[in-house]
Amino acid sequence: MTERAESPERPPHPLAVGDLPIACGYLRRGEGKRVSVPQLQERIMTHARELGFALYHPIFVDLRPGSPLERNAFRVLLDVVWELHITTVITPSTWHLSQDEAEADEVHRRLTSYGCRVIFMR
Numbered sequence: 001m002t003e004r005a006e007s008p009e010r011p012p013h014p015l016a017v018g019d020l021p022i023a024c025g026y027l028r029r030g031e032g033k034r035v036s037v038p039q040l041q042e043r044i045m046t047h048a049r050e051l052g053f054a055l056y057h058p059i060f061v062d063l064r065p066g067s068p069l070e071r072n073a074f075r076v077l078l079d080v081v082w083e084l085h086i087t088t089v090i091t092p093s094t095w096h097l098s099q100d101e102a103e104a105d106e107v108h109r110r111l112t113s114y115g116c117r118v119i120f121m122r
Helices: 037-051 072-084 101-113
Strands: 020-028 060-062 088-091 117-120
Touching: 020 037, 020 072, 037 088, 060 072, 072 101, 101 117
Parallel strands: 020 060, 020 088, 088 117
Antiparallel strands: none
């Protein structure tokens, strides 16, 4: 995965709504449907509120398998994190980034290089 060069459009400070910093939510649907997408979205919204974040809407949801950079919602998430200087992404677990541990680590490093931390709900 390549790194982005610094862009003049990027805000100098993280976005906030009032005193609340903005976080993005991300999830992907798996093949086994243990928890529905709406249930996961609700859990992300609740977790964000409990941690004191305003949540960027919509929550980014990928419905197709594949590596993160091949998934539409994840690519848009990266753009939003970069362009709006979002400092936090909330996701249910590492699995939502990737089932492959090395790939999940690389995705996590990419977000960190953008100045964004990832909060896993479990």
